[in-house]
Amino acid sequence: MSDHEHAGPGYASPEVARQQPPEKFVYVASLYEGTGINKPDFIAVVDVDPGSPSYGQIVHRTEMPNVGDELHHFGWNACSSACHSQLNRDTMVVPGLRSSRIHIIDISEPRAPRIKNVIEGEEIKEKLGLSAPHTVHCMPGDIVTISMLGDADGNTPGGFAVLDARDFSVAERWERDAGGIEFMYDFWYQPRQNALVTSEWGAPNTFKDGFNPADVAAGKYGRKLHFWDLEKRAKVQTIDLGDEGWIPLEIRWQHDPDSAQGFVGATLSSNIIHFHRHNGSWGVSKAIDVANEELEGWPLEGGVPGLITDLVLSLDDKDLFFSNWLHGDVRHYDVSDPAHPELRSQVWLGGLLGRDGGHPNAPGPLNGGPQMIQNSLDGDRVYVTNSLFSTWDNQFYPGIKGWLTRLNRQNDGTYALDPDFFVDFHEQAEGARPHEIHLPGGDCTTEIFQ
Numbered sequence: 001m002s003d004h005e006h007a008g009p010g011y012a013s014p015e016v017a018r019q020q021p022p023e024k025f026v027y028v029a030s031l032y033e034g035t036g037i038n039k040p041d042f043i044a045v046v047d048v049d050p051g052s053p054s055y056g057q058i059v060h061r062t063e064m065p066n067v068g069d070e071l072h073h074f075g076w077n078a079c080s081s082a083c084h085s086q087l088n089r090d091t092m093v094v095p096g097l098r099s100s101r102i103h104i105i106d107i108s109e110p111r112a113p114r115i116k117n118v119i120e121g122e123e124i125k126e127k128l129g130l131s132a133p134h135t136v137h138c139m140p141g142d143i144v145t146i147s148m149l150g151d152a153d154g155n156t157p158g159g160f161a162v163l164d165a166r167d168f169s170v171a172e173r174w175e176r177d178a179g180g181i182e183f184m185y186d187f188w189y190q191p192r193q194n195a196l197v198t199s200e201w202g203a204p205n206t207f208k209d210g211f212n213p214a215d216v217a218a219g220k221y222g223r224k225l226h227f228w229d230l231e232k233r234a235k236v237q238t239i240d241l242g243d244e245g246w247i248p249l250e251i252r253w254q255h256d257p258d259s260a261q262g263f264v265g266a267t268l269s270s271n272i273i274h275f276h277r278h279n280g281s282w283g284v285s286k287a288i289d290v291a292n293e294e295l296e297g298w299p300l301e302g303g304v305p306g307l308i309t310d311l312v313l314s315l316d317d318k319d320l321f322f323s324n325w326l327h328g329d330v331r332h333y334d335v336s337d338p339a340h341p342e343l344r345s346q347v348w349l350g351g352l353l354g355r356d357g358g359h360p361n362a363p364g365p366l367n368g369g370p371q372m373i374q375n376s377l378d379g380d381r382v383y384v385t386n387s388l389f390s391t392w393d394n395q396f397y398p399g400i401k402g403w404l405t406r407l408n409r410q411n412d413g414t415y416a417l418d419p420d421f422f423v424d425f426h427e428q429a430e431g432a433r434p435h436e437i438h439l440p441g442g443d444c445t446t447e448i449f450q
Contacts, residue, residue, distance in 0.1 A: 009089040010080030010442055013449055014255040014315040017080070020377045020441060024049040025059070025111060028404060029071040029435040030425065033098060034390025037431050040064040041071040043094060044434070045111055046404065046423055048383075056421055058428050062113040064103060069096025070390055073436050075136030077144060077165045081191060081448040085142055087165060089442065091116075093144055095133035098208065098390075100124055102133055102146070104168045110440050117168060125152035127170050130159050132204040135186045137448065142166055145174050147187050150204040158184035158203075175228075179235035183222035188253040189230055191450050193260050196228040197275065199248040210391040213300055216268065221247050225264060225275060227282045237282050244271050244286055252313040252320070254338075257449040261338055263287065263311060265322055270306035272322065274338050287341050288333065290324055293353055304352055309388055310372050312444050314379040319344075321382050321415075323370040326396065327351050330370045330384060330407065332415050345415040347407055350386060352396075359405055361422035368393065368400040374437040375444045382407040382415060385425075387433035401426035402433035 011017035026046050032039040045060035064071070077091035092105040092113060100121025107113045125131055130148035139145050144163040151157065160174035183200035190196075200222020201207060206215055215221060223245045227237040241248060246268040253262035261276035272288035292303035306324030313320050313335070320335040328351010333341035348357040350366035358365055368386035375382050385404050387393055393400045402425030407415040425434045438446065 009078040009085060009087060010447060011449070012080075014447075017377050017442070017447060018315050018379065022378065022380075023376060023439045023441070024052070025440065026374070026383060027092070027113070027438045027440065028385065029074060029094070030061070030429055030432045031071055031387065031390060031435060032432055033068055033070040034394055035431050035433065038067055040067050041069045041096070042432070043071070043092070043105065043113055044429065045113070048406070048421070050420070056423055058423065060112050061429075062105060062115065064096070065115065065118060066099065066101065068099055069101055070098035071095075071435065072097040072389070073135055074438065075144070075446055076138055076442065079138045079442050079446050079448065081138065081140055081450055087142060091168075093136045093146070093163070095136065095146060096121070097132055097134060097149075100131045100133060102163070107440070119168070119170060124161060124170060128159070128161050128173050130161055130173070132158065133161065134184075137187065137189070137446075138165060139189070140191065140450070143171065147184050147198065149184050149201060154204040154208070156182045156203045175233055177232070177234035179226075179238070181226055181235060181238075183224070185222070185249055186251045188251045188262065189448060190253055190257065190259070191230065191448070192257045193277070194230045195260070195277070196230045197251055197253070197262075198226045198228070199251050199264055200224055201247060201249060207389070208391065210395045216246060221268070223248065223266075225273075225284065239282060239284050241266060241273060241284065244269050245273060248273065249309065250311050252311055252445075254313065254317045255315050255444070255447070255449060256317055259317070263313065263320060263335075263338070265308035265311045267308050268305060270308050270324070272308065272311065272320070272341070276338075285339060287339060290327070293327060295352060312373050312375045312382070314375050315377060315444055315447075316379060319375070319379060321373055321375060323373055323384065324351070325369040325371050325388055327353055328355060328369045330373065330382070332382075344413065345407075347415065347417050349384060349405065357417065359403075359417065359422045360419050362403065363424065363427070366403065368397045368402070372436050374439065377439065377441070377443060380409040383437045385434040385437060387435050390433075393433065400433065402429070404434050404437070
């Protein structure tokens with residue numbers, strides 16, 4: 001499709017998206033859940049424009065109507081894959097992972113989002129038999145599809161919920177033939193490849209109260225990737241990643257719509273897995289291995305895993321960033337050759353290993369570790385927050401205090417800490433913790449191209 005044929009929301013191609021002006025503000029899912037503060041979670045609007053007098057400040061909060069949602073990931077009603085749609089990108093879809101509510105938020109005034117509707121978790125459980133909404137993607141056909149991690153009781157299997165993107169009614173389950181899949185987590189799809197891939201965490205009842213290592217050996221956490229026929233909505237292949245692939249969470253397919261390859265972060269095993277299709281069949285290989293580190297007093301055998309909790313791929317498919325939440329570093333690799341990544345940058349921000357580089361604007365050493373990350377459309381900036389999941393935060397980083405900071409591309413193509421940008425969520429938002437970050441016009445983790 002040429003640029004002039006693209007009339008719908010989003011961008012005609014990754015190249016067009018990369019040419020957009022720099023973002024002036026970002027949206028951040030912000031949580032009181034788990035802090036002991038009895039307030040609703042909210043979406044923060046953070047000013048990221050260096051020329052603005054409110055630079056580095058939370059300039060608006062859109063509070064949820066209820067306490068206890070655990071906002072986590074969120075997305076849009078329409079994006080670049082909806083290039084034939086008449087819809088505008090004017091609505092955010094913001095689930096509560098713990099409550100199973102789905103908040104429909106009007107962003108017609110982008111700096112002041114407002115809630116226009118809430119789908120109660122009970123409605124979704126009753127109509128679809130699903131709970132714990134996670135990844136939100138708009139899809140062709142004016143639908144919003146959401147991965148659901150549990151059944152109505154918080155056990156497995158999960159599945160997919162579909163909302164009508166025009167009126168946000170609960171429409172149906174997306175899957176026609178799930179092929180016996182037990183666990184659900186993230187998903188990505190590629191229209192030109194007629195393919196969709198899903199990853200695995202565990203049942204909500206397994207992870208909601210914290211991490212028990214015995215649950216891994218008991219088979220209560222996943223280690224498989226599942227590949228689907230997009231048109232038939234049917235699973236066609238499963239790959240067991242083995243001990244190199246425990247808890248494969250975030251999926252980052254290349255943005256090139258003709259690509260049949262991408263990456264997934266095996267969180268507990270702390271490996272980056274490269275997936276690819278060859279002769280009609282999917283295969284995987286380990287592209288990056290983050291070694292465990294010894295730490296005095298660490299209770300588990302084998303040392304501290306990096307715990308790769310998020311990764312993001314630049315829109316030109318050349319730069320891969322990921323966070324080692326327990327070690328405390330954000331890594332940047334050149335993945336021009338996806339099977340042979342080259343480490344280019346490494347920035348230490350908190351973590352358990354005592355290597356925290358700190359931030360000049362922070363009140364003291366950084367706590368927690370780098371967790372959710374987001375890359376600007378032009379690739380020049382990487383945003384980082386430090387909260388993973390309320391109970392896991394409290395387990396691994398007692399007393400965690402939330403922050404948002406940024407890395408900037410340097411003249412040599414590496415990335416370094418921005419010494420001027422630091423948002424102290426603990427101070428500015430009275431103890432709230434920041435999680436996922438999205439750019440107002442879509443970004444590297446929302447845009448899929450036709």
